[in-house]
Ligand SMILES: Cc1ncc(C[n+]2csc(CCOP(=O)(O)OP(=O)(O)O)c2C)c(N)n1
Ligand code: SF4
């Protein structure tokens with residue numbers, strides 16, 4: 001549900017922000033507040049869901065209904081919230097480690113379930129909160145206090161996985177470009193289905209290699225000639241890892257959302273919380289198991 005007469009300050013919280021000065025997360029916080037304000041989404045109609053990590057702290061710093069879940073397990077909570085009340089705008093935010101390592105299986109299956117939610121994954125190519133170990137998106141050779149000889153595993157290509165699974169919406173954005181990121185986020189929110197954004201978002205403290213400058217030099221915007229509905233072309237873009245393609249890379253319009261598919265909303269569109277429990281039906285059902 002969308003409303004008017006809201007300002008940026010509706011999302012402000014009077015709290016100290018525990019991120020390092022210069023962290024990409026600050027820009028993303030500003031972008032998110034502006035986008036929600038410009039789309040007229042009120043704090044009461046929006047739920048912010050996150051896991052654990054620096055990106056996972058998002059709900060601590062922004063006024064919203066929120067659920068700060070377990071590391072790697074936030075997407076199942078986002079699905080549950082959307083299933084219980086499809087009228088809510090659900091935005092799930094967490095880091096590359098939380099989403100692709102501890103939460104790798106959840107990432108794959110949320111794409112299959114296809115709830116109408118937005119999933120923003122802050123990709124800083126490092127475990128920020130736990131002070132700088134390699135994450136699944138760390139680049140080959142990246143040295144840390146743990147990976148002292150450099151990372152030996154190929155980085156996880158999340159956009160390629162999402163496109164291979166025919167995700168509903170796949171985009172990549174760079175937080176250093178706030179205007180373009182805002183545009184992409186608006187498209188993701190307005191899309192009906194699971195919308196994934198690989199957000200390049202530097203960690204200025206524990207990743208001194210993949211800096212704002214590095215991301216800028218190693219990314220480019222796709223042009224208008226790209227056919228977002230063409231899976232093969234989108235795949236080609238993301239398999240070329242020399243430079244990161246930015247923009248809305250792939251849209252699949254042939255999928256129904258989870259909420260559209262589940263039987264419980266087939267004949268009755270009211271969210272579950274608005275319904276009363278039919279105790280007789282329930283007890284009849286339980287009796288069939290006795
Ligand atoms: C099950 C589990 N494993 C490990 C941890 C420890 N842990 C907390 S945050 C984190 C890494 C966070 O990295 P990322 O998701 O990339 O977020 P960032 O801090 O970089 O934003 C780890 C390993 C945990 N809390 N729970
Ligand atoms: S450690 Fe990195 S990700 Fe965490 S707040 Fe500092 S700069 Fe940001």
Ligand SMILES: [Mg+2]
Pocket residue numbers: 053095096097122123124125126127128135
């Ligand atoms: Mg990270």
